[in-house]
Amino acid sequence: MKTTYSGTQKQAILDRYFSGESVRTLVSNTEIPRSTIYAWVKEGKIAERDSPISRNAYNQLREHARRFGGNAEYPENLRLCAT
Numbered sequence: 001m002k003t004t005y006s007g008t009q010k011q012a013i014l015d016r017y018f019s020g021e022s023v024r025t026l027v028s029n030t031e032i033p034r035s036t037i038y039a040w041v042k043e044g045k046i047a048e049r050d051s052p053i054s055r056n057a058y059n060q061l062r063e064h065a066r067r068f069g070g071n072a073e074y075p076e077n078l079r080l081c082a083t
Helices: 006-019 023-030 032-051 053-065
Strands: none
Touching: 006 023, 006 032, 023 032
16 A cells, blocks of 8 residues: 655655755654655755746856856756745
8 A cells, every 4th residue: 555645744854854864764763665765855856956046046146157257058947036
């Protein structure tokens, strides 16, 4: 039987993992299968990579590239968030 976990449980595990807790410790403390945790971590890394950046952060990146002589190319699909 397939067990389902709430979004809150999943986020709590990801927060603990990205704070430095090992998968081994998470598995032993939660009894969530290692493969499930690794799948969540992979999803979390993809979501983090694909998340929008703020306009301020974008402008800081551009300024940094300009200062250090870089002709930085920004992806066509770069998403900026409202803040």
